[in-house]
Amino acid sequence: MESNVTLQETIESLLKNKKYASLRDILTTMNPVDVAGIFEAIQDEKMPVLYRLLPKDIAADAFVEMDEDTQQFLIQSLSDTELREVLDDMFLDDVVDMIEEMPANVVKRILRQSTNEDRKMINMLLKFPEDSAGSIMTTELVILRPDMTAQEAIKRIRRTGVDKETIYTCYVADNLSKLTGIVTIKDLILAEDDTKVKDIMDPNVISVNTYTDQEEVAEIIQRYDFLALPVVDTENRLVGIVTVDDAVDVMQDEATEDIQKMAAITPNTDKPYLKIGIFDTWKSRIPWLLLLMISATFTGMIISSFENALATSVVLTAFIPMLMDTGGNSGSQASVTVIRAISLNELNFKDLIKVIWKEIRVAVLCGISLAAAAFLKVLLVDKILLGNNEVTYGVAFVVCLTLALTVLVAKIIGCSLPMFAYKLGFDPAVMASPFITTIVDAVSLVVYFVIATNILNI
Amino acid sequence: MESNVTLQETIESLLKNKKYASLRDILTTMNPVDVAGIFEAIQDEKMPVLYRLLPKDIAADAFVEMDEDTQQFLIQSLSDTELREVLDDMFLDDVVDMIEEMPANVVKRILRQSTNEDRKMINMLLKFPEDSAGSIMTTELVILRPDMTAQEAIKRIRRTGVDKETIYTCYVADNLSKLTGIVTIKDLILAEDDTKVKDIMDPNVISVNTYTDQEEVAEIIQRYDFLALPVVDTENRLVGIVTVDDAVDVMQDEATEDIQKMAAITPNTDKPYLKIGIFDTWKSRIPWLLLLMISATFTGMIISSFENALATSVVLTAFIPMLMDTGGNSGSQASVTVIRAISLNELNFKDLIKVIWKEIRVAVLCGISLAAAAFLKVLLVDKILLGNNEVTYGVAFVVCLTLALTVLVAKIIGCSLPMFAYKLGFDPAVMASPFITTIVDAVSLVVYFVIATNILNI
Numbered sequence: 001m002e003s004n005v006t007l008q009e010t011i012e013s014l015l016k017n018k019k020y021a022s023l024r025d026i027l028t029t030m031n032p033v034d035v036a037g038i039f040e041a042i043q044d045e046k047m048p049v050l051y052r053l054l055p056k057d058i059a060a061d062a063f064v065e066m067d068e069d070t071q072q073f074l075i076q077s078l079s080d081t082e083l084r085e086v087l088d089d090m091f092l093d094d095v096v097d098m099i100e101e102m103p104a105n106v107v108k109r110i111l112r113q114s115t116n117e118d119r120k121m122i123n124m125l126l127k128f129p130e131d132s133a134g135s136i137m138t139t140e141l142v143i144l145r146p147d148m149t150a151q152e153a154i155k156r157i158r159r160t161g162v163d164k165e166t167i168y169t170c171y172v173a174d175n176l177s178k179l180t181g182i183v184t185i186k187d188l189i190l191a192e193d194d195t196k197v198k199d200i201m202d203p204n205v206i207s208v209n210t211y212t213d214q215e216e217v218a219e220i221i222q223r224y225d226f227l228a229l230p231v232v233d234t235e236n237r238l239v240g241i242v243t244v245d246d247a248v249d250v251m252q253d254e255a256t257e258d259i260q261k262m263a264a265i266t267p268n269t270d271k272p273y274l275k276i277g278i279f280d281t282w283k284s285r286i287p288w289l290l291l292l293m294i295s296a297t298f299t300g301m302i303i304s305s306f307e308n309a310l311a312t313s314v315v316l317t318a319f320i321p322m323l324m325d326t327g328g329n330s331g332s333q334a335s336v337t338v339i340r341a342i343s344l345n346e347l348n349f350k351d352l353i354k355v356i357w358k359e360i361r362v363a364v365l366c367g368i369s370l371a372a373a374a375f376l377k378v379l380l381v382d383k384i385l386l387g388n389n390e391v392t393y394g395v396a397f398v399v400c401l402t403l404a405l406t407v408l409v410a411k412i413i414g415c416s417l418p419m420f421a422y423k424l425g426f427d428p429a430v431m432a433s434p435f436i437t438t439i440v441d442a443v444s445l446v447v448y449f450v451i452a453t454n455i456l457n458i
Numbered sequence: 459m460e461s462n463v464t465l466q467e468t469i470e471s472l473l474k475n476k477k478y479a480s481l482r483d484i485l486t487t488m489n490p491v492d493v494a495g496i497f498e499a500i501q502d503e504k505m506p507v508l509y510r511l512l513p514k515d516i517a518a519d520a521f522v523e524m525d526e527d528t529q530q531f532l533i534q535s536l537s538d539t540e541l542r543e544v545l546d547d548m549f550l551d552d553v554v555d556m557i558e559e560m561p562a563n564v565v566k567r568i569l570r571q572s573t574n575e576d577r578k579m580i581n582m583l584l585k586f587p588e589d590s591a592g593s594i595m596t597t598e599l600v601i602l603r604p605d606m607t608a609q610e611a612i613k614r615i616r617r618t619g620v621d622k623e624t625i626y627t628c629y630v631a632d633n634l635s636k637l638t639g640i641v642t643i644k645d646l647i648l649a650e651d652d653t654k655v656k657d658i659m660d661p662n663v664i665s666v667n668t669y670t671d672q673e674e675v676a677e678i679i680q681r682y683d684f685l686a687l688p689v690v691d692t693e694n695r696l697v698g699i700v701t702v703d704d705a706v707d708v709m710q711d712e713a714t715e716d717i718q719k720m721a722a723i724t725p726n727t728d729k730p731y732l733k734i735g736i737f738d739t740w741k742s743r744i745p746w747l748l749l750l751m752i753s754a755t756f757t758g759m760i761i762s763s764f765e766n767a768l769a770t771s772v773v774l775t776a777f778i779p780m781l782m783d784t785g786g787n788s789g790s791q792a793s794v795t796v797i798r799a800i801s802l803n804e805l806n807f808k809d810l811i812k813v814i815w816k817e818i819r820v821a822v823l824c825g826i827s828l829a830a831a832a833f834l835k836v837l838l839v840d841k842i843l844l845g846n847n848e849v850t851y852g853v854a855f856v857v858c859l860t861l862a863l864t865v866l867v868a869k870i871i872g873c874s875l876p877m878f879a880y881k882l883g884f885d886p887a888v889m890a891s892p893f894i895t896t897i898v899d900a901v902s903l904v905v906y907f908v909i910a911t912n913i914l915n916i
Contacts, residue, residue: 320778321754344730
């Protein structure tokens with residue numbers, strides 16, 4: 001992050017000159033996120049010294065924000081007591097996130113330094129499937145009883161709240177741990193002291209199951225503007241909450257995954273771009289490249305089968321890239337728009353007809369505009385300006401008719417394939433540009449050659 | 459949203475049969491967001507009846523969540539008194555958002571029903587540039603003084619908090635309204651009653667200016683896991699806050715815009731897909747289609763200039779789609795990955811060399827794999843299986859060499875163009891698939907024909 005550049009240099013030079021008091025003063029004023037950024041950028045061997053300068057309350061918060069390599073290096077250089085202090089200050093869901101990325105020996109050491117209770121909880125959390133609500137929830141939350149008064153509730157929050165990840169929304173559960181309502185700190189503070197929790201709580205709680213997909217969790221938090229969403233087990237017992245900051249990270253990751261899939265990349269969002277190895281990058285890119293290359297040979301076969309037509313009228317070849325590219329672009333526009341709308345829950349399979357009808361009308365508008373522009377261009381530039389005699393009115397007409405038809409077909413294929421993929425339970429994002437392009441290429445060539453052979457009599 | 463389908467029908471049939479008591483009971487249990495969904499789906503003329511059945515506290519919240527068409531229809535059917543009640547319950551930033559989408563006569567009516575003070579504030583908010591922090595901030599926030607005690611602070615929040623959009627984070631300002639610190643409700647509740655605010659507040663406040671771009675605002679909120687971010691004017695006076703729910707919406711919109719730009723669409727995120735008119739959709743798609751079509755003719759000109767070579771060896775034409783597509787896909791993968799990394803602040807222009815060096819190594823791996831696969835495929839399928847005698851070892855070699863070189867060039871162009879665009883202040887997202895494809899098409903053809911004419915002596 002650019003803004004840290006000079007600060008980074010200052011800190012490094014202070015560290016070199018052992019100005020520890022000044023360093024501590026600087027670090028105290030910094031946000032833990034920025035402290036983490038400093039650690040990620042300095043040399044490994046300087047980390048332990050700098051880390052020991054951090055005020056205790058910043059140390060754990062900064063540690064959570066560091067990337068896994070930095071965390072791993074630091075853990076290996078901390079004493080058991082220091083490690084225990086960090087772990088004590090961390091929220092359990094953050095510990096679990098960290099453990100998932102660490103090698104076995106580091107995990108063992110972390111678990112050895114955790115309390116029995118924490119270790120049990122960590123092991124429980126580790127068992128949830130990777131992208132589930134259970135895997136991103138925190139189990140540290142304030143639970144209130146329905147017949148507490150507002151004052152008692154606030155007292156309870158005071159007594160137990162320091163360790164809890166968020167106390168802004170409190171959950172009300174009966175004696176069997178069944179979730180019965182939610183109440184915000186705002187409601188509690190604004191209520192009269194002796195009001196009962198059950199009278200100010202909202203009994204209509206929206207919750208998810210531990211196995212709910214994290215993408216759905218994030219979508220619900222966004223739709224309802226929640227700060228946190230309760231997670232219940234199969235018996236409707238409250239087991240945790242997902243907070244909005246984790247939901248935001250899920251949303252960004254999901255958007256990145258969609259973008260990668262649309263560009264024919266197997267999603268790879270665990271690490272930032274520069275930290276992903278060459279071989280891993282290759283692995284996430286080569287499968288689709290191979291598949292699409294093989295599919296493109298069908299397009300080649302279409303050209304081969306019209307070889308004679310092309311041999312007699314080579315000028316037709318010159319328009320192939322323009323037709324294929326425009327078709328591909330038209331199809332991509334439709335498919336990407338539809339894929340994003342499905343992701344944002346704006347579209348459902350039952351909208352299929354509406355979507356196709358809309359795309360047909362847009363395609364007619366686009367097709368006519370493009371064909372008109374192409375006709376002028378072919379005649380003015382290719383025929384008159386460049387004086388290419390092979391470009392006849394017939395050729396111009398064939399090119400423009402193909403163009404308009406290709407755009408129409410491309411938009412219809414582009415908008416409907418993601419809808420069908422969604423309906424069949426596949427990821428619509430896979431039906432984006434590269435896939436559509438390959439299909440549209442083949443279609444546009446067939447249309448082109450059929451029209452050409454018939455109109456130009458070749 | 460699928461889950462509402464049956465509820466929707468129930469509500470419509472209750473409405474038809476005038477079962478108003480039951481309707482009110484159902485609506486009371488619903489989240490305002492879902493209530494808004496019901497309104498968007500029922501017929502216009504039924505809206506006013508249903509709206510008047512809503513409990514007052516749900517009415518305003520549901521109104522905010524409705525799309526603009528529904529809001530506009532409702533406003534026109536509400537009496538002045540009813541409209542005033544709704545406006546009183548709405549937060550000012552929501553009123554401003556709504557006003558921005560309404561026709562002039564509706565805006566006039568809304569402003570007429572607002573209090574003098576609100577009208578002044580609304581006019582101030584309307585003046586900020588569209589994508590600025592000022593345009594998405596709320597001006598309703600709790601401001602504390604540094605020498606209040608925790609108890610006094612909580613009392614003040616109680617007295618003034620009901621109207622404030624969020625009271626979870628409170629801002630501390632001195633007598634000149636200068637922002638001097640922040641303190642969370644959590645800190646206040648967990649503190650001893652007579653602790654001074656200035657002793658528990660965090661004086662290191664991260665804030666933005668009213669003119670800061672909303673994308674940066676969202677990025678800061680995500681990076682630091684904030685629930686709200688203070689906005690100051692040019693004299694560092696606190697004028698508002700941006701809350702996390704608004705930041706989340708900005709993030710989703712920005713991701714959608716990036717995705718649209720990557721697919722050669724002029725961004726259009728104001729409305730959901732099906733609500734955007736045909737003509738508007740056409741307008742957002744045609745400029746790039748035209749531009750890319752015209753650029754694709756350069757590719758055509760390259761083919762024309764090698765017309766003689768193609769006429770003597772027509773088999774070469776059959777491999778053009780495969781080479782162009784694979785080049786385009788390889789380039790897209792690199793460009794999209796880099797564009798997303800820039801969006802997520804993972805990359806900076808100073809990483810250019812690292813990025814290019816990484817892509818070169820990935821390209822070598824991809825190029826070798828693809829060339830090997832293509833060589834086998836050309837010999838086994840095209841030559842032996844399909845018995846095409848024109849496919850010689852020489853042709854296979856030319857195709858595979860072109861393929862490997864094209865992948866290399868495509869990856870280098872794909873990763874560096876977005877970096878240069880970013881450096882020059884353009885939007886890197888524009889340098890995505892369609893643009894890269896057009897360039898890579900031309901490059902791959904030149905490489906192909908140069909290699910072919912030299913090796914095959916044509």
